[in-house]
Amino acid sequence: MIAPIVAVTGVAGTSRPSAPPETSVRLPRIGTSVALTVAVMVSSAPSLLPRPAVTQALFTGVLMASALAAAWSARRAFGSRTPARVRLQAWSASVGTLMSIGLLSANVLWQNRLRVAMDVETVDWRYAAEVAAGAICVASVLCGLGRAATGIGGVLGRGRSMILIAIAGLLSYVVVAPTVWSAVSDSFSASNSVVDEAVSAPSSNTRSGAPASLVPWRTLGREGRKFVSGGLDPSTVRAYVGLDSAPTLDRRVALAVADLDRTGAFQRSVVVVAIPTGSGWVDENAVTGAENRFGGDVATVAVQFSSAPSWATLLFAEDDARRSANAVVRAVAERAASEPAPPDIIVYGQSLGAVAGSDAYLSIGRSSPGVCGAVWAGPPAGTVNTEGATVVANSSDPVVRWSADLLWSPPSTSTTRPDAPMPMWLPIVGFVQTSVDLVAALDVDAGHGHRYGTDQGTAMHRCR
Structure with missing residues (x-):
């Protein structure tokens, strides 16, 4: 999950005395490896409901891209420091990759526990492979878009960028949002009036x-x-x-x-x-x-x-x-x-x-x-x-659990009935996981x- 998010340095025909050999792989910084590992850890935490590989890959990829953005912002905010030794970078990247593989494997085991309890078809190692590949693609696309936005901001300058963002936000609030809501409301009303001849x-x-x-x-x-x-x-x-x-x-x-x-x-x-x-x-x-x-x-x-x-x-x-x-x-x-x-x-x-x-x-x-x-x-x-x-x-219903309180305190289970294995609550992680589960809250059979x-x-x- 970590090693692919790196770049190859060196260009044929050039010579930089202080750079590593032209054919070497540029190792990620220690902070980058840690951030990506934490992202995979959060996304692989036990969920309330079974998830398709596509949903899990998208979730993991978004968290990975967010982690990279946070690491980049931290470096910008606190300034550059002396680069870590290559050996430490290699060690952190290796440990992070191994931990990510282990976390994805544990997620497969949890998914199957949920699926057995809810009478849903189980998954195998290919689920983890699809999640890993999809997450890397999503993270790469989002990081590319982020770099493009940063480049445009650099060309425009901070002042012009802020003005452009303010104008876009104002137009969205005044024009785009009301127009979209009106169109959506009309669509709901039209759908409500349709007569199903089968009924x-x-x-x-x-x-x-x-x-x-x-x-x-x-x-x-x-x-x-x-x-x-x-x-x-x-x-x-x-x-x-x-x-x-x-x-x-x-x-x-x-x-x-x-x-x-x-x-x-x-x-x-x-x-x-x-x-x-x-x-x-x-x-x-x-x-x-x-x-x-x-x-x-x-x-x-x-x-x-x-x-x-x-x-x-x-x-x-x-x-x-x-x-x-x-x-x-x-x-x-x-x-x-x-x-x-x-x-x-x-x-x-x-x-x-x-x-x-x-x-x-x-x-x-x-x-x-x-x-x-x-x-x-x-x-x-x-x-x-x-x-x-x-x-x-x-107990597997994210609607009865989801609230901002999940960020810092466990949910109340006094009125719920157990219907599937329950994940352990973790600060912040519990809120994030439950928020994602809301998307699939209706994609199960009655009783779950x-x-x-x-x-x-x-x-x-x-x-x-």
């Missing part, structure tokens, strides 16, 4: 989108249509209101309650208020689990508040999610309270849905005894109040990572 409108009048429903089928959105068409028991109630079903939040909530009334939902024993994720998705596993848990004597309702993915909603529209959750839970609780025998109301949310639903559950649950249970699946670390709620969280099964629904308890 058929329900025929049971206990579902939104059915012929007798107050909510037209085409207005439910992509995820809403999947929601109302799912399940094995068509007699269960599933009500859903999409963004296109009504122009405002208040009208969407009122429409949801009216459609629940139409189906006789408030005469069921349990009403589950499912807070969807950013795109409007409600996990079918959770709803199916709840319907099995209560023997079909249950109604589930969800109101869409966004068509953007959860990460985008969490960054730019978290308040919309919270307002929607609060309005739906409150409206359902008030309508249920008017029944002679009110149903139990359970609030359910996964990921962003848990973030949005937790405030509503605590605030409304205190004043409305009908709201008597909650289940949070895969709640993001430090964002959900779990008081009085059931938490379903995989940020994927959950029917136990989300079967974990719901009757309130009386």
Whole structure:
């Protein structure tokens, strides 16, 4: 991992008395060898989830390039010193290379431990070879780009370079970012409206989108249509209101309650208020689990508040999610309270849905005894109040672990259930590794990572 990041010195036909022989290999400085070895060590530390060789190579290559940049910056900041002896340079390069090989081999062993636990195909030595080759290529490209940028900066001078960077940053903030976000938002909205012909409108009048429903089928959105068409028991109630079903939040909530009334939902024993994720998705596993848990004597309702993915909603529209959750839970609780025998109301949310639903559950649950249970699946670390709620969280889920606190303190595992080997936490390294694992959090089967099964629904308890 280290020896290839060196250069050959000497040019045919030239003579430099103080230079090494023309055919010799220029050894990396000791600081460079140490920096590269540390980069490989950090990238090879145990992860939460299995990684493809491409992902691991890209991660390792970026860290190697960053380490080289840090070593170069340190030399510039602290000045040149007397070059180390060639023997010491050779020793540090050799030890660093051997350590890197050992670290890559250990990473293969860890990857296979995870893959066996998650029923994923194991890897062999070729995985390490692909990671090493890919990382060297990535680091070389990034270092080349860095040298080019440094050269351009040298030609322009420090003052002009700073002005150019400031102008580029201002244009990105004022023009590029809003334009990109507008285009992406339009794309999300268009995708939400696409009708999948493979998904058929329900025929049971206990579902939104059915012929007798107050909510037209085409207005439910992509995820809403999947929601109302799912399940094995068509007699269960599933009500859903999409963004296109009504122009405002208040009208969407009122429409949801009216459609629940139409189906006789408030005469069921349990009403589950499912807070969807950013795109409007409600996990079918959770709803199916709840319907099995209560023997079909249950109604589930969800109101869409966004068509953007959860990460985008969490960054730019978290308040919309919270307002929607609060309005739906409150409206359902008030309508249920008017029944002679009110149903139990359970609030359910996964990921962003848990973030949005937790405030509503605590605030409304205190004043409305009908709201008597909650289940949070895969709640993001430090964002959900779990008081009085059931938490379903995989120990391999990076979403429930990731926070800035990982830089200096280990994650809390009090609410997680073991589903795979757990890596030892290390300062900074734990944060970096978990951040990379977020990319593949959904690339596993239910029961691992940020994927959950029917136990989300079967974990719901009757309130009386």
